[in-house]
Amino acid sequence: MPDRHTTDRLDIELRRIAEALVAEAPEVPESLPANHVVVRLHGGPRRRYLLVAAVVVGVVSLVGALLAATRRAADDADVRVNQQPAVTGPPVGEAAPTCAGDADGRLLIGGLLPETGDLASLGAPMIAAASLAVEEINAAGGVLGRPVEYIPGDSGDGDPEAANLTVDSHLAAGADAVLGAAASGVSLDVIDTITSACRIQFSPANTSPELTDHDDGDLYFRTAPSDVLQGRALADLIVAEGNRTVALLAPQGAYSEGLLDFTKRPLGEQGAEVVVERTYDPEATSFDAEVEAVVAADPDALVMTGFAESSIILNALAARGFTPDEHGVYVYIDNVGPAWGESFTDPGGPVGVKGTRPTAGATDEFRRRLLLREPDLQDFSYGPETYDAVIIMALAAERAGTDNPAEVARNINGVTRGGEACATFDECRDLIAGGEDIDYNGESGPLEFSAAGEPTVAGVAILSYGADNRIDDSLTEFRQAKF
Amino acid sequence: MRTDAAELAADDADVYRRLAPELLRFANALVGRSDAADVLSSAVVKALASATWPAVANRRAYLYRAVFNEARRWKRRAAQRLAREARASVADRWELPALRPDVREAVGALSMRQRAVIVLTYWADLDPTAIAERLGISEGSVRRHLARARARLREALDA
Numbered sequence: 069m070p071d072r073h074t075t076d077r078l079d080i081e082l083r084r085i086a087e088a089l090v091a092e093a094p095e096v097p098e099s100l101p102a103n104h105v106v107v108r109l110h111g112g113p114r115r116r117y118l119l120v121a122a123v124v125v126g127v128v129s130l131v132g133a134l135l136a137a138t139r140r141a142a143d144d145a146d147v148r149v150n151q152q153p154a155v156t157g158p159p160v161g162e163a164a165p166t167c168a169g170d171a172d173g174r175l176l177i178g179g180l181l182p183e184t185g186d187l188a189s190l191g192a193p194m195i196a197a198a199s200l201a202v203e204e205i206n207a208a209g210g211v212l213g214r215p216v217e218y219i220p221g222d223s224g225d226g227d228p229e230a231a232n233l234t235v236d237s238h239l240a241a242g243a244d245a246v247l248g249a250a251a252s253g254v255s256l257d258v259i260d261t262i263t264s265a266c267r268i269q270f271s272p273a274n275t276s277p278e279l280t281d282h283d284d285g286d287l288y289f290r291t292a293p294s295d296v297l298q299g300r301a302l303a304d305l306i307v308a309e310g311n312r313t314v315a316l317l318a319p320q321g322a323y324s325e326g327l328l329d330f331t332k333r334p335l336g337e338q339g340a341e342v343v344v345e346r347t348y349d350p351e352a353t354s355f356d357a358e359v360e361a362v363v364a365a366d367p368d369a370l371v372m373t374g375f376a377e378s379s380i381i382l383n384a385l386a387a388r389g390f391t392p393d394e395h396g397v398y399v400y401i402d403n404v405g406p407a408w409g410e411s412f413t414d415p416g417g418p419v420g421v422k423g424t425r426p427t428a429g430a431t432d433e434f435r436r437r438l439l440l441r442e443p444d445l446q447d448f449s450y451g452p453e454t455y456d457a458v459i460i461m462a463l464a465a466e467r468a469g470t471d472n473p474a475e476v477a478r479n480i481n482g483v484t485r486g487g488e489a490c491a492t493f494d495e496c497r498d499l500i501a502g503g504e505d506i507d508y509n510g511e512s513g514p515l516e517f518s519a520a521g522e523p524t525v526a527g528v529a530i531l532s533y534g535a536d537n538r539i540d541d542s543l544t545e546f547r548q549a550k551f
Numbered sequence: 552m553r554t555d556a557a558e559l560a561a562d563d564a565d566v567y568r569r570l571a572p573e574l575l576r577f578a579n580a581l582v583g584r585s586d587a588a589d590v591l592s593s594a595v596v597k598a599l600a601s602a603t604w605p606a607v608a609n610r611r612a613y614l615y616r617a618v619f620n621e622a623r624r625w626k627r628r629a630a631q632r633l634a635r636e637a638r639a640s641v642a643d644r645w646e647l648p649a650l651r652p653d654v655r656e657a658v659g660a661l662s663m664r665q666r667a668v669i670v671l672t673y674w675a676d677l678d679p680t681a682i683a684e685r686l687g688i689s690e691g692s693v694r695r696h697l698a699r700a701r702a703r704l705r706e707a708l709d710a
Contacts, residue, residue: 078701079673081708085658086673088647089666090576097571097588309687310616312597339602368620393662394623420692532689543691 157551161519162481163286167266169474170242174214175465177202177458178238180231180248180258183222187250193451194272195220196442198247201458201493203441208494211462212471218458223249228257239265244473245461250450252276255288263287268473268480270461272454275402275426277326280520287477291453291460291512293526293549295400298426299330301528301549302371302398305422307338311369311396315344315362317381318373324350327373327400343367350377359384369396375403379411382418392420392533399423401531401539409537418533428452428512428527429546452527456510459493460484463508466500483508484515484523513548525550563599566610571595573675574618580670581622581663583645594621615685619667626663657707665700668693 179198182191202218210216221238224230231249235258238246245268249255252274262269263285271279271290280294306314314335318328325347332342343365348358355377362370362385370385372378378399385391399408401423409418430438430448434455438445464479465471483496487505490496499506508515514525528549534540571591578594579587594617598604607613647655661669664686671682679697683690 083673086670088649089580092584093576093579310620543689
């Protein structure tokens with residue numbers, strides 16, 4: 069048996085190999101070869117003309133000329149981009165409910181969070197964070213001189229009946245606000261009941277863009293970002309990872325096609341080229357046409373806005389040599405579901421796939437506070453957003469000087485932006501008491517609510533699939549996305 | 552605010568002069584001698600023409616990533632073009648006279664990412680954090696590629 073290489077010995081050999089690999093490099097071309105450039109660029113006749121002309125003119129430095137031409141071409145591209153409508157953030161301002169509302173001097177919040185059913189595991193960190201916020205507010209003296217009251221409530225298992233029962237009970241108890249729901253669909257089931265009773269609905273986890281424009285009497289708010297912002301975060305990631313050409317696949321349907329659009333727009337703004345854009349029937353048994361289109365276009369990256377069926381597409385792509393190892397493959401984690409990787413028969417099928425989830429990372433310090441309450445907590449998703457939702461309502465009530473939901477709602481956006489920055493309930497409350505305008509920056513980020521009552525800056529988690537076809541938590545990164 | 556185009560172009564030419572040698576060596580490690588210069592030119596031209604270039608803070612990292620991505624594209628295109636021909640042998644891409652034939656084969660059999668990580672670790676002396684930044688992939692993925700590449704090469708060296 070030959071000698072085994074020790075680690076040191078191996079490192080020496082690997083250094084030799086690396087040096088051998090780079091040692092054979094050809095001479096550095098003094099300039100970029102002109103004919104090559106002309107063939108390679110896909111910039112249309114104008115850009116080619118510029119490049120060819122630059123070479124023909126024979127300027128002193130060929131490199132300089134080429135680069136100047138390239139720069140001019142880039143400037144042209146800039147001009148084209150600038151001709152698009154300017155990208156501005158959503159409008160800013162306070163909510164303006166028109167209903168009258170009642171006050172009784174104490175802030176009462178009713179929970180509408182998943183305690184049972186499929187989403188119960190998602191509910192645990194939210195429920196713990198809501199209790200933590202209430203406890204901390206009350207330890208600091210409460211709101212309007214009285215303790216905040218929190219009544220837990222179950223949003224059930226996607227059955228609108230269960231959610232409606234919980235909401236009815238909260239409204240009957242005189243709740244000023246309902247905290248929830250987690251799922252956008254559940255929120256849409258109850259939003260009219262809550263807001264037409266002139267109460268606040270505040271969700272820590274809804275991302276449907278539909279809720280931005282919903283006719284809510286200016287009483288619906290959320291700390292989770294709209295999917296529009298998530299699309300921007302995903303586009304940022306795709307471009308930052310060096311991808312220039314992108315294929316987009318979406319199942320037919322308003323939601324998924326919307327998501328496709330929210331991904332496509334920021335990609336375009338950042339100069340990435342969308343080379344394939346297709347929608348498909350999610351009930352189809354084969355996705356050959358979509359697979360063929362992607363393979364033929366051979367893009368740097370693929371984005372799938374779909375659900376579980378995305379694994380069938382990815383398996384079919386892998387059979388054609390298009391793998392997440394060599395291409396960027398991106399999904400929306402809340403769509404495919406965290407257990408999506410397990411639907412791959414082939415071990416390693418989704419390794420390298422990345423996806424976004426619109427939740428901020430919980431700081432170690434915040435995790436400790438949550439774990440003190442709930443030692444079994446495994447996941448912290450939407451915990452920061454839930455905590456912030458409660459704190460924001462408490463601060464808005466302090467600023468309004470009443471628990472009247474219409475008045476509280478009028479003060480919510482303002483406590484998240486513009487004014488003296490503060491990060492805890494008691495610090496912010498003291499500033500309000502001193503007559504200051506405040507800017508609460510919470511556990512989930514700077515918030516900075518738009519007039520529609522949702523964050524314009526939000527944390528987004530970037531998750532990666534690793535070995536075992538599971539999300540590898542050690543690879544998770546958190547980024548901030550903003551309008 | 553826009554700087555004068557000529558000034559920017561001069562600046563770009565300077566960046567190219569400064570970084571081309573090391574980028575070319577990197578490209579060579581990825582795709583081999585015959586294609587390295589083409590990959591470099593193509594990557595640089597695309598990078599400079601991109602709308603994001605003027606705002607790029609770390610140009611060296613950006614260009615390494617551009618070369619890396621161009622090499623991947625190049626390999627895919629080459630694979631399509633050469634489908635009917637025999638797979639280009641390692642000897643065509645790198646002569647690597649210093650290495651035993653079986654080790655040479657093992658080097659050629661590494662994935663491009665693995666080769667990139669090996670070169671940046673053992674030639675450029677970068678740690679996984681810096682490599683991750685340079686290639687635009689996660690640190691965990693750098694560590695994985697490095698571990699797998701080391702395991703493969705150890706096998707070949709021990710054989």
